[in-house]
Amino acid sequence: MTTETPARVRFAPSPTGVMHIGGLRTALYDWFLARKTGGQFILRIEDTDRNRYDPDAEWHIKESLKWLGLDLDEGPEIGGPYAPYTQSERLQLYQDAAERLIASGDAYYDDTTPEELAALRQRQQAAGQPPGYDNRGRYRTAEQIQESRDKGLEVVVRFKVPDHGELQVEDEVRGRLKFDLSLLQDFVILKSDGFPTYHLAHVVDDYEMGITHVIRGEEWIPSCPRHVLIQRALGISTPKYVHVPLITAQDGAKLSKRHGAQSALEYRDAGYTPDAVLNYLALLGWSPGDDTEVMSRSEIASRFEIERILSHPAKFSAQKLEWMNQQHIMKADEDELAEMMMPYLERPEEEGGLLEEIDRPIDRSIVRAMVPVLRERIKVLPDVIELIDFLFVDEVQPNPEEMIGRRMDEEMVFTSLNASIQALESLETFDGEAIEQALRGLTQSTGLKAGQLFTPIRVAVTAKRIAPPLFESIEVLGRERTIERLQRGLAIFSNYAGNRDD
């Protein structure tokens, strides 16, 4: 492995809503790079838009990172050498930077009102011209600005973009990007409320915090020259830029509510494991270079390379995610898997948990015992519920009709039930192996085929047509309850068969 210098990377979301999986994927790449190079993974909250601020968002972001297991080295609350890590607490820094830019002639105060801007835009549209600021504020005098201030008009600070020239930016994914500066208008760096815009704030912070790699979505490419311009004017270094491709929905459009779950925690609630989501997301925009798909987080972290990040957008496939989840469930440690299943079983019935009548906390030893046969039968964790609920209730309600399987008659049902009751009663040790031996032996003595023998038993014991393997189920249910159910099944079936004959 090549020796790499430790990367300092930051995940810098804006607290404006739930954490989208696109953002999560970016955080993932940050984390992988930090872990692989032995660097730091930093969380920075970019709350410079007071209008869109959502007080719940920060919690949601942290909860999402925690769930995925992306541990932070620095961030709000936990702190770090560059605290604070919330931009609204760092305003002085941005204001100082803006003043420095004004002093050097790279920025200026602008009192153009929103109304004027709107009117300008309208005129441009009417004239068929491209909309954009016309840099009119460049020519304001200090006196004019003061006058506006006295009148109570709002003043912003704009960055002065060179009128012409080409600016090149090195992107780690796409190579050299070129931009024509004559097409870029002067842009706001400090808003009239004293808050910085993204452009100023993140450039200042990335520098202050020693960020080495800026990993962000490709929607930032067009404004990248602004960032480099600010850096040059401030005389600070440019970090490595890593613009990662977008994640789109099946129809190629931006992922949204319409396309199924979008927030990280929704996937948690739906029963996806963190490892599977992490694995799947990692592959959406990156590949290890060979055909390996199912990987542990440490394997991904060690194989992760910026050079292998893709430059084209990836479509999110819920189907493949399901498969990935299944793969991780099948590879998981059995004790851990049982623990992972518990919350889904325990949650209230109306939230998809076990029936209300079943007392909580539920018996985890039952779940644990069934894990080996459950794991390859579920795609998401809550799938276990309908597979094993019969083990938790006192009584089941088998449908006698279902006891008559394919190529079976009533007589066979009676034979199966009677013979199995007898066989199980006389068993010395009641474990899966003994149960299997005893019941399989019955095919000889009764002349029934396996399917004919087991179908009535399955229905009587589980009241299901689709159930986990029988022998394990019976072992976990216990001799007494199994026999009880077989007898009750027999009674129900007799009643059914009797009525049917009449």
Next chain:
RNA sequence: GCCCCGUUGGUGCAGCGGCCUAGCACGUCGGCCUUUCAAGCCGGAGAUCACGGGUUCGAAUCCCGUACGGGGUACCA
């Protein structure tokens, strides 16, 4: 409109000038196994590598156009 990025089977990737009669995975179809359901195993269908020009002895791979898709064009990030 203008600017930027992208384009390999339905989907996600491999491919970084000859080993490609384009490989893997998901999905799909058929079979085997089998106490149900899964899992597993075997096999099939599915791509003129968006299109058109170059460069080269040779291009999915390099260059240029076109088309299509996406992104940006805010006192939002």
